[in-house]
Amino acid sequence: MTAALASLEPVAEGVYAFVQPDGGWCLNNAGLVTGGGRGVLVDTAATEKRARRLRAEVERLLPGGPDYVVNTHFHGDHTFGNGQFAGSVIVAHEGCRADTAEAGLGLRGLWPEVEWGDTPLTLPSLTFREALTVHAGDLRVELLHVGPAHTANDVVVWVPERSVLFTGDVVWSGVTPYVLMGSVTGSLDALARLRALGPATVVPGHGPVGGPELLDETEAYLRLLQELAEDGVRRGVPPLRAAQEADLGAFAKLVDPERLVGNLHRAYAELEGLAPGARIDVLASFREMVAFHGGLPACHA
DSSP, X not given: OOGGGOOEEEEETTEEEEOOTTOOTTOOOEEEEEETTEEEEEOOOSSHHHHHHHHHHXXXXXXXXXSEEEOSSSOHHHHGGGGGGTTSEEEEEHHHHHHHHHHTTGGGGGOTTSOOOOOOOOOOSEEESSEEEEEETTEEEEEEEOOSSSSSSOEEEEEGGGTEEEOGGGSBSSBOOOOTTSOHHHHHHHHHHHHHHOOSEEEOXXXXXXXXXXXXXXXXXXXXXXXXXXXXXXXXXXXHHHHHHXXXXXXXXXXXXXXXXXXXXXXXXXXXXXXXXXXXXXXXXXXXXXXXXXXXXXXXX
């Protein structure tokens, strides 16, 4: 599916998901909550073309655009499209704003062949620390800080009246989870919090919409990751070699399996005492992911 064909599809009354197959690098999901002529957009998109398509889809339902745009975390596939929603209040965790400013447009440099278009760095103007509730008409839209998980400061968006949960990249569907910049143990803690909410519908950061089974599948991958890391540390094997030797079973079919290398770097570091969400050498890990993949991983943004 191309950007021109992506659309907002209803997942509950007044709640929509914008799913970009196949969910690989920079092909993220977004969402919209509407009620009483008001709207909350969850995340944007990586390129100008995709963000413009998302904006057109939002304006089909809300001609004036969303009142709020929530960034679940700082990665460019979820934030580069902020500039297409200049009339909205952009909301994020205060740590996300700081990380967005620091990262800038650096993601674009990893895949220079992508047609990124005009994606001006547009920072959140409203930030919070633990939780914030905004409203789309009668619908509460609860923003909950659950990081470190995928990054140091992840936020999920919970619509309790509809039992719909937008997880950002804390949860994945058919796509390899990625916790290099966050935490393995923190991700497991976050999943426990999300499960306690009792969601009926889960919109992951990448991949198809599902139900609470997506929490289980993400957790199962992370549990296996911990086992592989413990085995690698015990044998004195570096992360790249551990990844090359790993038997992922059913998880080998997930999109972007090279992320295992980065995940093992984080898992090893946590076993050695690194605090959840603490800084780690991202570029060195990415180079090893390239080596594992046999070349630069594909990005079809």
